[in-house]
Amino acid sequence: MVESKDRTRIVFHKGTHTIGGTLIEIKYKKSRIFFDLGALFNREIVIKDLDDLIENNLCAYVDGLYDKNASSKDMVKDDYYYENEALFFSHIHLDHTSLINYTNPKIKVYCSKDSKKALEALSINNKFVYPFSKNQKLEGYIRNIEGVDYGDIVKIGDIEVQFIRVDHDGFGACGFIIKTFDKKISYTGDIRLHGFRRKDSENFIKHAQNSDYLITEGVSFSFNRLGEDEAEIGEAELIENIVKVIKKNKNRPILFNYYQGNFERIKKLIENLRGIRKLVFSEYNAYTIKKVLGLNLYYIKDRDYDYKLDKDLEINLDDIVKNKSSYLLQIRKDDVDLGEFFEGGIYIHTDAEPLGDYDPEYMPFMKKLEKFNIKVLIMKTSGHAPTEDINYIIEKINPKKLFTIHSKNPEWVYNDSRSRFKDRGYAPYDGEEIIL
Template sequence: MNSKPKTTVTFYNGLTTIGGPMIEVAYGKSHVLFDLGEVYRPELGLSMEDEDFETLLKYQLIGDVPNFYDPQITGKPIDTKRWEHSAAYISHLHLDHSKALNLLAPEIPLYAGPITAHLLPVLNQDGNFLLPAANKPKNYTRPIISAELNKPIQVGDITLTIVPSDHDAYGATGLIVKTPDKTIVHTGDIRLHGYHPDWVHNFMKAGHRCDMLIIEGTGVSWPERVNEENSEEFTGQKNEKELTKTIVQYQKDNPKRQLTFNTYPTNVERILRIISDSPRKVVLHAKRAELLKKALKQDVPYYYLPEDEKIDALDPNLEISYADLLADDHQYFWQVVGHYDQLQEGGLYIHSNAEPLGDFDPAYKPFIENIEKRGIELVTLRCSGHADIAELKEIIAGFEPKILAPVHTLHPELEENPFGERILPKRGETVTLS
């Protein structure tokens, strides 16, 4: 006699490290997987060519997830008798949540919010964003279904609802998974100090009293830094709106000075706000302008470096010459992406969560030294994409989960659940909800 199926949650990767969560929810013959990223470990010095399937598993950069990856990559068939309904989801377009999406078997549907679904193929058009798919050109991006937000998607016995959230990746979403007897919430990466705290509050309402809340915990990863954040040396910005204001203020305070900046490509909303609020004319490097054009159909002033190839998608009337930018000290606020040796001495460069991202990247220190050596003042203006300790508490209180499962953090044990149980699953562990 068959007993009634139970909901299980398996934690394949991304637990005690920041990034790369891979989690499966299963019920009966249906199962879903989220997300499909790769853990970021620059210290390994691996190039994209080095990252074959074995290497990814060996360094735990991805999870050893059965029955989801492409058999052409794993050499193992998918057990379609056991699993009649499968689907996958990615919460946002950061690489630690998306880079491995081409490894998913082609016949398994992959869902994401509309912005994530539209931007990823553009980001990967040169083939250096995502891991490659089997037997496809390097710049191939497998189909991503642009899901309608807040509208349930049926995967056999399981229902997925993708909801808008807030993170420093444009278009970030969260996920509500319902099986016939349980509700599981996956926050993705989340914060309350971005442009859309109201969306996060709605997400909390929709997932209120869920059976399990899988929450990211980046913000509790560095308990030793708690006092630092309250000190005067802390250069982080309280929220995204403050950050834009500070950038505008630098322009007002420096009417005759070369002013340049860079941000991270996937924080599209930050760059849109910089463009709309800046007193100076904002000029982007052609590659970044192309991203805005292709993904959002937005035209912005741009420039080419001498070595760049022309991009057909861009309006030639909006091109500003690189020579004009190099000579300018009052008209432009422009995105610099290299050749720091050509900038004016005495200028100001704002590094706003651009690459290299920080101390943990071996490229960071030489980068900073190189700019300062040129006599350019370097200002780092950061705003975290992640909830801090207080915000995490607020988010947990908003959901009031029966079980809390912290992932995506160096210290999952520092997230607590006043509303029920807190579990600390091991890599590869399956939890049965009964």
């Protein structure tokens, strides 16, 4: 008989029936590993530190996972540990990374090399993930992370984790193939097929075949049953559409904003607008793009922080206002008042913040633009596979058993599957431990 402690166990700590806050633990013998560590978001609650998140049940508490010094109320026990442990991030989105700075320094943190580069760049002004607590006394704005090459395997004691790149709108996103002595488990992270990296997602599917267990995201099933949502347009088509709008409106002022972690979309946009308009970024974004993609871009000086960019690339707002139709200016959510200089213009909102009308800042932002007589064009495509594509992914991987998470209706993912997964699917609850 195999003792239960020698069996692979999986704990779905959080993020099972919500979009956000994913935390999964896999344990085998003296090793345990975690996947993702974001918090749930509640606008009503002001978060000052880790204690606020734990007290308000916005993140899961696990002995040994957090840094004792991140808590000022002595809520964290960090002298509890396994012989081998590690934390893996699938990608940079905050619902998967925001607690990274509160993790126990004894636990090594891994993500893809691209994700590491992006996370470190985005954290430059200490406004991306939650900042260190006063007592942590750590240097910089983000804790140490180990970058891993796509395809590489990291061994944590008796568990192996392979990084496989997938298509998603967060730069460097990966899915994972996890192996213990007798079990193969695959985890999609966040995934889609309609971006620039379908081939990568297909490669993940190939690696994940013959899994005993597949853990899949089901974001699209939060809003629709199988087949009820429309197919998403591809990233390439989206870029084409944006370029078309810009070419068609030669003489109008045009503003835009994008999601800061989507480095691939902005890269393609920069490439496709060469010779058409001069792109000017906020200094923060120009900095992050320089760090991640190595591109030197025009920027407008930031008032609060010196990013030490090349002075020759700084553009004055006055120059842009004088030659409106030569430029394409990024305005971030807090820069909306700049709209007053661009009356009669167009604003292209491509998955930028505020993201949607569920965000209380969304309507005021849009109203302001309307007041300046600026036409808003929402031009976007989802980072997540629509329901039919999720169904395609699970059918093609065809695991022995399917766990569905990261969805408001994770049960729909397998209940709607046309045949095969009704009896093999399960949507675990937050905190549930399953012996495999």
